[in-house]
Amino acid sequence: MMTLKVNGRDHQIDAEPDTPLLYVLRDDLKLNAAKYGCGLGQCGSCTVIVDGKAVLSCVTPMVLLEGKQVTTLEGLGTASAPAPIQRAFMEEQAAQCGYCIAGMMMRAQALLQRNPKPIDEQIRAELAPHLCRCGTHMRILRAVHRAARLMDTAELSAVDKRSAP
Amino acid sequence: MNVPIILDRRRLLAGGGAFVVSFSLTGAFAQDQGAPAASPPAKPPGSLEKSPYLDSWIRIEAEGGTTVFTGKAELGQGFKTAFQQIAAEELDVPFASLKVVTADTKLTANEGYTSGSHSMQDSGTAIQYAAAQARALLVAEAAKRLELPAENLRTENAAVMAPDGRRLTYGELVATDFLHVRAEPSAKLKDPSTFTVMGQPIPRVDIPAKVTGGIAYVQDLRLPDMVHARVVRPPSYGAQLIELDAAPIEKLPGVVKLVRDGNFLAVVAKKEFQAVKAMRALSAAAKWKETAQLPKQDDLSAAIMALPSEDFAIFERNDPSAIGQTSIEATYTRPYQSHGSIGPSCAFAQFADGVMTVWSHTQGVYPDRQAIAEMLGLPPTSVRLIHVEGSGCYGHNGADDAAADAALIARALPGAPVRVQWMREQEHGWEPFGPAMVTKLKASIGADGKIADWNFAVWSNTHSMRPGGAGCLLAAQHMENRFAVPPAKPLPLPEGGGDRNAIPIYTFPNAHVMHHFLPDMPVRISAMRALGAYHNVFSIESFMDELADLAGTDPVEFRLKHLDDRRGRDVIEKAAERFGWRAGQQAPADRGYGFAFARYKNLAAYCAIASEAEVNRETGRARLVRAVAAVDSGQVVNPDALINQIEGAIVQSSSWTLYERVSFDDRRITSIDWQTYPILRFDAVPENIEVHIVNRPGKPFLGSGETGQGPAAASLANAIANATGKRLRDLPLTRRRIKDAIDA
Amino acid sequence: MIAGVLVALLLGGVGTSFAIAWRPAIATIDPPQPQSFAPGLVKRGRVLAALGNCNDCHTVRGGRNFAGGLPVPTPFGTVYSSNITPDVETGIGRWSEAAFQRAMKLGVDREGRHLYPTFPYDHFTNVRDEDDRALYAYLMTRGPVHAPARDNELAFPLNQRIVVAGWKFLFLHPGTYRADPTKSAEWNRGAYLVEGLAHCGACHTPRNALGAERLNAIFAGGDVDHWQAYAINAQSPSPVPWDADALYAYLRDGFHPDHGTARGPMAGVVRNLSVVPADDVRAIASYMADVFGAPSAERRERGEAALAQAKSPAAAAADSAGGAIYAAACAPCHESSQAPPYGGINLVLSSAISSSDPRNLANIVLAGVRPVEGELSPIMPGFAASMNDAEVAALLVYLRSRFSKQPAWSDLDNIVAEARRTQTASLDTRTDARNASSDTAQRAKP
Ligand code: FES
Numbered sequence A: 001m002m003t004l005k006v007n008g009r010d011h012q013i014d015a016e017p018d019t020p021l022l023y024v025l026r027d028d029l030k031l032n033a034a035k036y037g038c039g040l041g042q043c044g045s046c047t048v049i050v051d052g053k054a055v056l057s058c059v060t061p062m063v064l065l066e067g068k069q070v071t072t073l074e075g076l077g078t079a080s081a082p083a084p085i086q087r088a089f090m091e092e093q094a095a096q097c098g099y100c101i102a103g104m105m106m107r108a109q110a111l112l113q114r115n116p117k118p119i120d121e122q123i124r125a126e127l128a129p130h131l132c133r134c135g136t137h138m139r140i141l142r143a144v145h146r147a148a149r150l151m152d153t154a155e156l157s158a159v160d161k162r163s164a165p
Numbered sequence B: 001m002n003v004p005i006i007l008d009r010r011r012l013l014a015g016g017g018a019f020v021v022s023f024s025l026t027g028a029f030a031q032d033q034g035a036p037a038a039s040p041p042a043k044p045p046g047s048l049e050k051s052p053y054l055d056s057w058i059r060i061e062a063e064g065g066t067t068v069f070t071g072k073a074e075l076g077q078g079f080k081t082a083f084q085q086i087a088a089e090e091l092d093v094p095f096a097s098l099k100v101v102t103a104d105t106k107l108t109a110n111e112g113y114t115s116g117s118h119s120m121q122d123s124g125t126a127i128q129y130a131a132a133q134a135r136a137l138l139v140a141e142a143a144k145r146l147e148l149p150a151e152n153l154r155t156e157n158a159a160v161m162a163p164d165g166r167r168l169t170y171g172e173l174v175a176t177d178f179l180h181v182r183a184e185p186s187a188k189l190k191d192p193s194t195f196t197v198m199g200q201p202i203p204r205v206d207i208p209a210k211v212t213g214g215i216a217y218v219q220d221l222r223l224p225d226m227v228h229a230r231v232v233r234p235p236s237y238g239a240q241l242i243e244l245d246a247a248p249i250e251k252l253p254g255v256v257k258l259v260r261d262g263n264f265l266a267v268v269a270k271k272e273f274q275a276v277k278a279m280r281a282l283s284a285a286a287k288w289k290e291t292a293q294l295p296k297q298d299d300l301s302a303a304i305m306a307l308p309s310e311d312f313a314i315f316e317r318n319d320p321s322a323i324g325q326t327s328i329e330a331t332y333t334r335p336y337q338s339h340g341s342i343g344p345s346c347a348f349a350q351f352a353d354g355v356m357t358v359w360s361h362t363q364g365v366y367p368d369r370q371a372i373a374e375m376l377g378l379p380p381t382s383v384r385l386i387h388v389e390g391s392g393c394y395g396h397n398g399a400d401d402a403a404a405d406a407a408l409i410a411r412a413l414p415g416a417p418v419r420v421q422w423m424r425e426q427e428h429g430w431e432p433f434g435p436a437m438v439t440k441l442k443a444s445i446g447a448d449g450k451i452a453d454w455n456f457a458v459w460s461n462t463h464s465m466r467p468g469g470a471g472c473l474l475a476a477q478h479m480e481n482r483f484a485v486p487p488a489k490p491l492p493l494p495e496g497g498g499d500r501n502a503i504p505i506y507t508f509p510n511a512h513v514m515h516h517f518l519p520d521m522p523v524r525i526s527a528m529r530a531l532g533a534y535h536n537v538f539s540i541e542s543f544m545d546e547l548a549d550l551a552g553t554d555p556v557e558f559r560l561k562h563l564d565d566r567r568g569r570d571v572i573e574k575a576a577e578r579f580g581w582r583a584g585q586q587a588p589a590d591r592g593y594g595f596a597f598a599r600y601k602n603l604a605a606y607c608a609i610a611s612e613a614e615v616n617r618e619t620g621r622a623r624l625v626r627a628v629a630a631v632d633s634g635q636v637v638n639p640d641a642l643i644n645q646i647e648g649a650i651v652q653s654s655s656w657t658l659y660e661r662v663s664f665d666d667r668r669i670t671s672i673d674w675q676t677y678p679i680l681r682f683d684a685v686p687e688n689i690e691v692h693i694v695n696r697p698g699k700p701f702l703g704s705g706e707t708g709q710g711p712a713a714a715s716l717a718n719a720i721a722n723a724t725g726k727r728l729r730d731l732p733l734t735r736r737r738i739k740d741a742i743d744a
Numbered sequence C: 001m002i003a004g005v006l007v008a009l010l011l012g013g014v015g016t017s018f019a020i021a022w023r024p025a026i027a028t029i030d031p032p033q034p035q036s037f038a039p040g041l042v043k044r045g046r047v048l049a050a051l052g053n054c055n056d057c058h059t060v061r062g063g064r065n066f067a068g069g070l071p072v073p074t075p076f077g078t079v080y081s082s083n084i085t086p087d088v089e090t091g092i093g094r095w096s097e098a099a100f101q102r103a104m105k106l107g108v109d110r111e112g113r114h115l116y117p118t119f120p121y122d123h124f125t126n127v128r129d130e131d132d133r134a135l136y137a138y139l140m141t142r143g144p145v146h147a148p149a150r151d152n153e154l155a156f157p158l159n160q161r162i163v164v165a166g167w168k169f170l171f172l173h174p175g176t177y178r179a180d181p182t183k184s185a186e187w188n189r190g191a192y193l194v195e196g197l198a199h200c201g202a203c204h205t206p207r208n209a210l211g212a213e214r215l216n217a218i219f220a221g222g223d224v225d226h227w228q229a230y231a232i233n234a235q236s237p238s239p240v241p242w243d244a245d246a247l248y249a250y251l252r253d254g255f256h257p258d259h260g261t262a263r264g265p266m267a268g269v270v271r272n273l274s275v276v277p278a279d280d281v282r283a284i285a286s287y288m289a290d291v292f293g294a295p296s297a298e299r300r301e302r303g304e305a306a307l308a309q310a311k312s313p314a315a316a317a318a319d320s321a322g323g324a325i326y327a328a329a330c331a332p333c334h335e336s337s338q339a340p341p342y343g344g345i346n347l348v349l350s351s352a353i354s355s356s357d358p359r360n361l362a363n364i365v366l367a368g369v370r371p372v373e374g375e376l377s378p379i380m381p382g383f384a385a386s387m388n389d390a391e392v393a394a395l396l397v398y399l400r401s402r403f404s405k406q407p408a409w410s411d412l413d414n415i416v417a418e419a420r421r422t423q424t425a426s427l428d429t430r431t432d433a434r435n436a437s438s439d440t441a442q443r444a445k446p
């Protein structure tokens, strides 16, 4: 039994230490966003954020997660109250089958948290571990740029609110 | 004028050998098929022909809800949204209030497979006509009740409105079986100029769940008390299980059951990762006898050409007055290629009360039901297939096989919902690939600088081994009482399979097209996006450039010189103009421009693409830098979804074209993951892709999901030839091949 | 201290040996027409350029071929590679063949300035004239790229090129390479390539305080880009001894099942060697096998034991923090049935684990092996984001004790932290070629 913190909540998990995080998220916690694509660290569909960094959950065993914070796409926002990255992907209609998208969004989110104004080359380099078979790449890139702008304005408006009398 | 003829293969196969003129590609027919409202077809259009009752398509509840039914499966193309738009438009109900139910053998019409870019043509058209007729029926009913002439009434917001302000909602108008009427071929469609929902880039209804972690895929389904299964496939085609000590595996933590039926092996566990571990142990414990039966990879085209063939002359046109002066010939080849879905196949099955229910991302719920029923020895009515979206499939991937696996395992565990998830190496190793192909072309240019004589021959397997009967399912092939793979059949023209798009859309005075159909399939193959059209268009459009070069004519101008089809000319001109194509222009150093065009199947959407490629002369690495496409898919329903499809087709096709090849040794498929089957990554994503739609209001929907594959390949190949001065004819156009060509 | 020695060198160099220090400019020429070179000569030049790994230093990722600009880190500062395209203003477009040959042999540019020995003319001086001619023909027929040189980042007095004259006085020995008539033609071909154009020692031989290769420790292992270039002589850390066949396969295919996959800076070398004639690679392998020498009986036994152990791996003992990490994160691939390079080498065979220097292992654990676009290539996920330094260190301790017979590494904490800094910086800040950073970790080679 170990405690796993996911999307801000503690969960008691009964899994072998070699169980990849991906299976715990999907099977034990019934979270859908992280996807099984290869289980080998080759495609990126399983990406989640651990302590602020994008991590391939299929090759991250539970033994590495003690005391760390996991964030999945579910933890960012919902369909009715989407986070900026989610809004951006909706607004750009950046999905075909969409299977790869959750992973892409998590890595983009981690990038934007670290570097709120990435240039195009940085986004492309950052997304290099990710595959998309539908060829949605152009839209994914646009959506990440849009998310950067949305986060910028979201932050600005948050600042405005705070500084309002 | 000379009469071109298409030889109908079905007659030939029947032994009649008769020549049948089925259609001409030139003249009025190809111009267009007429606006539906102006000249209604004689039989109900689209899938209404086979499922003519309106209530197979649309149901309006007395409480007011409206549901649209389609037998097609959403595969990530976004047509669910498009169908909803069509129904909302023709019915005059608010878009958001509509529900769309997709393929389910209990609920929806039998629309066969979701394939061949048919969804809009078949199902979209059926829904459009059904909705139009339903609205007319509602208006007529209201006219009766209000005692007003129907012409005085209008519809709005799911209600019929009278000029005096009286209003009857659709819910009030319907009674039981109100829509259980046969479709009329003559339903009157709305005037496209009044459209408010169709033609709009409405956000796709499936995207919110996909970007927030909702339940969006069959992989995400969870049923109470479900168990997790993994299969262990043989290491190679035809391998026989000779030894297995299963006892230790049955004792592994969480293992519920081990299923063995001949060469079919699976393990079921309570938790998913327990199933994975048990699968690994099972796989290590199983000993197989393998046989060397795969062709030589390093001389694949020779191996293909050496297979026995059935030969069909599928197109002949003769005009002795046109005489060629200089001629060239060329051979183009394509290897086996993989669908490469990002999510390996997955299925659910539950066997309860004598009924097998299967949730699958199959493209054909009805044919799959038939095949699974046959495999299990159940009447088809005892099997229900429900389509749930999966990862993009681009044709016949492992979906149906996974569904069969789930059903076979579920039968051994009555009552339990069984989830089967294929592993990455299983999807890559066992999916049916896009077939290898060889084309040989020969043509001559006459004194007028035009093509006088055109010869085209294609060697190919069939392009569909979809079930088809139980014998098409891996599980059924591996069972103790195994089902034999059914003999392959060529897919009939005019759509064709290996010969899809083999008949040139251009007008050549002399033309001869041969299809050498190869019934033997040494490698497991089936339908992959665009079927034979990918390679045939790649060949034809590459060769057109070679001929344009011979004739000393600009490639775009050269194509236009040979094309009568007005809509085809329009997309060519549009793409060229938006790209900034100029005859004789020189690309910057190490770059090249290329152009290509096709009309998918010669009867679906038109697509022209201009590309700019960059080639590193030292490494041979080629990259698509920019592409501009123009597409005409008839009346546009959702322009953004259409653009998304074409963008995706260009990127995917450039990956096929530059990198992709299934590899194998004499026994095993060796391309079993993304290391051994590399596809395009972000490093090579183009700088820019533009898609321009040539909308044709009121014209029939033309399937467009596959129309980009061939032109994207050829325009990229032509751009590489333009950049390097070297023509590459063997797919994929790898870095190494390009480098060797440059260095030669 | 080093600077002091160098100042002495500088003074000594200028004072005692002006003749060596001063080199005249060689007159410019009108750039030769590409057609003026015989196609066969250009072709030979292409092969030689690949053998010399020229592109690896003279091209930056995303940049134009041979346009230079790659920052080369040295203990003395950063030197940028030069533009060797035939551009007339910024490249070698106005260099005569004589000027090119002088640069190769004596490390002097056309204008007579001394080149820093990051350009390995201490090896290139051994290249035969006809090979220089072919290389010249090849480079002069490339596409010219306008790319001005970047200023080196060296402190005084090293930024005074005359210092280099003193260095050369001590360490450049032109005309000393000789074929050995007692050896086979293949051996001699290999020796000629290894000691000359292929400049293997530039990475694999340790350097002295003045940055020159130590003649008493040839091929005993060196440093490059925060990687250890393994000893490629009798001191090789490889658990299984190398032989000519294994070397050939490794250099040609980029991997060998008993040794693993070329990675780090070696990846570019094997990529180049995959396109040259097989005979040249064979020759290199044959010569180097001689350098390694026949393994001692003890060495051979150890190798056989390692191979046997690799075939029947004992179940991983998850009895330590590192063991648990190995069992969960590494074993699924490294103990899978898929063969290298796509299945992960069995770690019993890993040189990185048996080497006295843990940097390569730390690098690979953190950064993984990235896919090569569009090509069959091994992929290993990096664990920088999912393991903290303590976890990496624990894993390294475990790997070392389980898979090698060598003493435990020391100072792992610092080494892992340093590896993280150098290996992951590029992920955060990789930018395009125009503003390639001088931080070596951010070097992006083609
Ligand atoms: S599923 Fe984790 S990288 Fe593919």
Ligand code: FES
Binding pocket: A095, A096, A097, A098, A099, A100, A101, A131, A132, A133, A134, A135, A136, B076, B342, B391, B392
């Ligand atoms: S949208 Fe289908 S794989 Fe990316």
